[in-house]
Amino acid sequence: MSATHHDHHPDTRGSSGLSRRVRIALLMVALIGGFYLLREHWIHVAGNWVYLLLLACPLMHLLHGHGGDGGHGAPPDKPANREA
Template sequence: MNHDDNEPHVPSFWRRPAGMALATAALIAGFYLLREHWGHVTGYWPYLLLLACPLMHLMHGHGNHAQTPRRTYNDKE
């Protein structure tokens, strides 16, 4: 990718003050919501763990990571 050094770098939304404030407010609200409804949530832990697997595959893909090739016995330096 070619980047022009003269272009100003614009940080992502989550790095801006408004994004950080929104993330902090969401984290605090989630904490209090979970604290108040902990008795209801504990019964659903197995289902939430099973739901986490497909969500992780949607977010990260399945094995599309850049990997360095493995060296074999016959490879020379």
């Protein structure tokens, strides 16, 4: 018989102090509310979808990580800006 210790903590809470069930319930309420809000205001959204798409471009630029070649995380032996 092996003696292993398993610590079970049924009341595991995140950093916000809310249990997982409460967070899932709040997420579901937000999704249902968003669905009905979009359904009621679909005419406004459909009329301005081009502007919403253009607004998404700078938001994606701001929220996306700065990975890739060069820039902030360039190795010291490789210059960040390439000049031809």
